Amino acid sequence: MSQIKSNILKKENFNKIFSVASLVILIIFFTIMNQSFIGVYNIKNILTDMSPLLLMACGVSFVLFLGSIDLSMGSIASCAAVMLTFLLERMGPLAYVVVILYGLAAGFLNGMLHTKLKVPSFIATLSTQSIWQSAAYLISGGMPMVMIPAVWPYVDWAKISIGFLPLLFLVAAAVLAVCYVIQKKMVVGRTMLALGTNERASRLIGLEVVKAKVVAFTISGLLAAVGGIFFAVKLKSGIPTVGEQYNLMAIASAVLGGVMLTGGKGNVLLTVLGVGLITVIQNGMNVIAVDGFWQKIVFGLLVIIAIFMNTDKSRRNLVVK
Amino acid sequence: MGKEVLFSAQNITKQYPGTLALSNVSLEIEPGKVVGLVGENGAGKSTLLKIIMGIEHPTEGGMKMHGETYHPQSPIEANKQGIGMVFQEQSLIQNLTVGQNIFFGQEENYTRFGILNKKKMYEDAKEVMNAVELEHIRADKKVSTLDFATRQMVEIAKVFHVAKREDGKGCVILLDEPTSVLNEGEVQNLFKNVRKMTAKGNSVVFISHRLDEVLEISDYIYVFKDGKNVCELDRKDADEDILYEKMVGKTASGEYYQIHRQTKPQAEVLMEAKGLGMRGYFRNINFSLHKGEVVGICGVVGSGKEELCGVICGDEEATSGSLFVRGKEVHLKHPYQALAQGILSIPKERREESVIEDKTIYENISMSNYKKVSSNGLISSEKEKQQAEAYLKELAIKAPSISQQVGFLSGGNAQKVVFARILASDADILLLNHPTRGVDIGAKGEIYSLIRDITAQGKGVIVLGDTLDECIGLSNRLLVMKDGEITKELDASADHKPEQVDIVKYMM
Numbered sequence: 001m002s003q004i005k006s007n008i009l010k011k012e013n014f015n016k017i018f019s020v021a022s023l024v025i026l027i028i029f030f031t032i033m034n035q036s037f038i039g040v041y042n043i044k045n046i047l048t049d050m051s052p053l054l055l056m057a058c059g060v061s062f063v064l065f066l067g068s069i070d071l072s073m074g075s076i077a078s079c080a081a082v083m084l085t086f087l088l089e090r091m092g093p094l095a096y097v098v099v100i101l102y103g104l105a106a107g108f109l110n111g112m113l114h115t116k117l118k119v120p121s122f123i124a125t126l127s128t129q130s131i132w133q134s135a136a137y138l139i140s141g142g143m144p145m146v147m148i149p150a151v152w153p154y155v156d157w158a159k160i161s162i163g164f165l166p167l168l169f170l171v172a173a174a175v176l177a178v179c180y181v182i183q184k185k186m187v188v189g190r191t192m193l194a195l196g197t198n199e200r201a202s203r204l205i206g207l208e209v210v211k212a213k214v215v216a217f218t219i220s221g222l223l224a225a226v227g228g229i230f231f232a233v234k235l236k237s238g239i240p241t242v243g244e245q246y247n248l249m250a251i252a253s254a255v256l257g258g259v260m261l262t263g264g265k266g267n268v269l270l271t272v273l274g275v276g277l278i279t280v281i282q283n284g285m286n287v288i289a290v291d292g293f294w295q296k297i298v299f300g301l302l303v304i305i306a307i308f309m310n311t312d313k314s315r316r317n318l319v320v321k
Numbered sequence: 322m323g324k325e326v327l328f329s330a331q332n333i334t335k336q337y338p339g340t341l342a343l344s345n346v347s348l349e350i351e352p353g354k355v356v357g358l359v360g361e362n363g364a365g366k367s368t369l370l371k372i373i374m375g376i377e378h379p380t381e382g383g384m385k386m387h388g389e390t391y392h393p394q395s396p397i398e399a400n401k402q403g404i405g406m407v408f409q410e411q412s413l414i415q416n417l418t419v420g421q422n423i424f425f426g427q428e429e430n431y432t433r434f435g436i437l438n439k440k441k442m443y444e445d446a447k448e449v450m451n452a453v454e455l456e457h458i459r460a461d462k463k464v465s466t467l468d469f470a471t472r473q474m475v476e477i478a479k480v481f482h483v484a485k486r487e488d489g490k491g492c493v494i495l496l497d498e499p500t501s502v503l504n505e506g507e508v509q510n511l512f513k514n515v516r517k518m519t520a521k522g523n524s525v526v527f528i529s530h531r532l533d534e535v536l537e538i539s540d541y542i543y544v545f546k547d548g549k550n551v552c553e554l555d556r557k558d559a560d561e562d563i564l565y566e567k568m569v570g571k572t573a574s575g576e577y578y579q580i581h582r583q584t585k586p587q588a589e590v591l592m593e594a595k596g597l598g599m600r601g602y603f604r605n606i607n608f609s610l611h612k613g614e615v616v617g618i619c620g621v622v623g624s625g626k627e628e629l630c631g632v633i634c635g636d637e638e639a640t641s642g643s644l645f646v647r648g649k650e651v652h653l654k655h656p657y658q659a660l661a662q663g664i665l666s667i668p669k670e671r672r673e674e675s676v677i678e679d680k681t682i683y684e685n686i687s688m689s690n691y692k693k694v695s696s697n698g699l700i701s702s703e704k705e706k707q708q709a710e711a712y713l714k715e716l717a718i719k720a721p722s723i724s725q726q727v728g729f730l731s732g733g734n735a736q737k738v739v740f741a742r743i744l745a746s747d748a749d750i751l752l753l754n755h756p757t758r759g760v761d762i763g764a765k766g767e768i769y770s771l772i773r774d775i776t777a778q779g780k781g782v783i784v785l786g787d788t789l790d791e792c793i794g795l796s797n798r799l800l801v802m803k804d805g806e807i808t809k810e811l812d813a814s815a816d817h818k819p820e821q822v823d824i825v826k827y828m829m
Contacts, residue, residue: 185701186699187700194680198677201677203636203655203657204636204675205688206657206660206746207657264677265679
């Protein structure tokens with residue numbers, strides 16, 4: 001039996017070890033290719049780039065804990081970015097509140113579709129993805145929207161850094177810490193992990209299963225919207241396709257950090273490993289000037305590798321989902 | 322002994338991690354005979370059947386069929402050798418027809434150019450059904466439209482068909498609790514078929530908890546207890562009392578259930594059901610549960626007791642009547658609402674329903690009451706671990722540490738973790754649905770002792786016993802259910818325990 005146990009431990013740690021090792025190797029590789037990679041300017045750049053992905057990976061982790069999936073994050077982020085750009089001109093800083101409320105509502109909607117209408121999360125969020133993507137196009141008229149100089153004061157906070165740590169990154173790190181507390185210290189977080197392993201037992205144990213599911217989707221929607229805000233303030237514009245890639249990247253980050261797609265296992269803190277790895281690859285490819293289309297191919301492959309490594313084949317005998 | 326043997330098993334031992342399921346069991350089946358297997362749940366009967374069917378493999382020992390070494394790797398191989406089994410849980414595919422089920426896996430015999438010739442299949446199915454006198458069941462009917470008893474008969478016909486040997490030699494049919502869902506007439510029909518099969522030189526192994534049936538149909542009977550084969554009896558030498566004594570190991574089970582520690586119920590009523598009903602399952606249920614009382618609910622499968630249990634713990638919704646907790650009417654839709662009222666259940670299927678296997682012991686224990694291990698609204702792992710350490714000692718849970726995943730524990734220890742969670746929950750109306758299911762004999766005693774402790778604290782317990790005996794032994798009062806109604810309420814105070822037979826007559 002001890003052998004079984006050590007195998008499982010190995011399996012669980014495999015992705016984390018892979019992520020850390022790859023991260024180190026890549027940093028060395030890109031530094032050799034181009035000295036400026038390790039410079040303060042580029043580190044700041046990487047940390048800023050990481051921030052929205054960190055938020056979204058963190059959010060989707062909760063949904064993955066359930067054994068569900070959220071495919072709408074990318075378009076919620078796009079829509080949020082466009083909404084912020086659109087609303088800042090019209091209502092000033094209040095726009096932030098509206099966009100955050102939008103994120104909560106969009107996530108809550110996913111949760112309700114999944115739990116009350118019993119639509120599989122895959123389909124529910126695929127549908128809402130389409131809705132929010134279209135909303136983003138409609139608000140922006142299908143074109144990138146640029147913020148007028150009059151609203152720049154409201155978005156300049158994004159440029160602030162404390163030492164080499166950008167404020168955006170610090171905000172993302174704080175959110176990460178809160179998520180960790182939710183996962184480890186709050187009943188709702190514990191419930192997500194329990195029901196991801198065994199929903200029937202969780203229900204009979206007396207846990208509020210439906211509530212935990214709705215909360216997980218709501219957090220995911222909220223953090224996607226905050227990710228969208230980050231995109232908008234960073235670029236001073238609302239691009240209706242800005243979040244497109246991020247569904248895949250957020251899920252890949254979570255999985256590279258050891259979150260199981262089958263549910264019940266993972267740690268939000270470790271998504272930082274996956275996020276780091278993906279951002280370094282992306283940034284590094286920019287630094288050594290790899291064609292943007294090739295980059296997409298690299299990411300696609302990376303996701304497949306990450307998920308392949310994280311599929312625990314032994315589990316199929318225990319749980320059928 | 323010189324007698325002819327169709328099938329034999331010699332010195333079979335089966336070791337699971339943590340439990341010895343079978344120890345040195347031997348068995349001989351003569352052609353044309355019905356062999357009864359009796360024993361309490363967990364005595365090893367099902368394991369033996371699984372080994373015979375090739376689902377499990379023995380740790381030690383071997384088997385012979387028609388004098389040849391028999392070592393099946395799968396049920397299909399067992400079928401080819403002439404051994405078939407009707408499982409306790411029905412294994413027909415509901416949305417296929419009777420004929421399709423009978424020839425499931427043999428469709429290639431009825432396929433031409435990839436198209437199934439249903440007509441021919443149904444004709445053949447008719448023949449198979451006729452062989453067991455089930456002419457009245459149409460082969461083109463969907464299984465989902467048949468009632469439970471008919472399905473059972475179809476399954477028997479199917480198994481009889483698949484186990485037929487090509488060389489025409491006798492085959493062995495294993496029937497695992499085939500009568501639990503049948504009524505008296507259907508049972509007699511089944512027995513008629515069994516006798517017909519055996520008249521042709523086939524043998525039948527019959528497993529049932531109903532000793533009278535075993536005595537009626539069997540030629541000789543093997544008694545199992547704690548994974549051992551305690552004796553082999555000829556039908557002539559056996560009666561219910563003898564069998565029972567051999568199964569349990571002692572007749573007076575008072576000490577076993579710690580009846581001397583049975584508390585007298587207090588006057589205060591914890592819970593009361595008034596006219597409670599759930600459409601299609603049970604109706605007009607009235608009873609009350611007092612502080613310090615154990616109420617046992619007895620009934621066969623399908624009597625509605627499981628569903629009643631489900632309604633009380635909030636897993637199912639009642640469709641009529643009302644439930645009062647401490648005098649106040651409650652409407653429960655989810656188990657967490659029941660828990661808020663102090664009602665918590667230990668469900669029947671431990672692995673699927675009461676533990677989270679990949680979580681640690683300490684996490685499992687705190688799940689039904691996080692408040693107890695929280696400060697300022699946040700769960701403290703320090704407190705969780707302290708709580709778990711305390712229960713580990715109190716309940717003598719055998720585990721390397723509280724950080725062990727529950728899935729790695731043996732049945733008895735996992736169940737003790739469940740009890741620890743129940744105790745930590747501070748719920749005072751506990752529904753124990755087969756609390757000792759799949760638990761070894763030592764841990765059973767400890768669980769009985771725990772139940773006595775629980776009632777001594779003034780909590781109320783509703784128990785659906787693993788055996789009728791257990792139900793009688795533990796309870797202050799017994800409710801007997803049949804076809805969704807309470808047919809009898811019996812007093813079972815410490816000095817006034819009813820006999821099993823008195824209860825069984827209200828169950829059937």
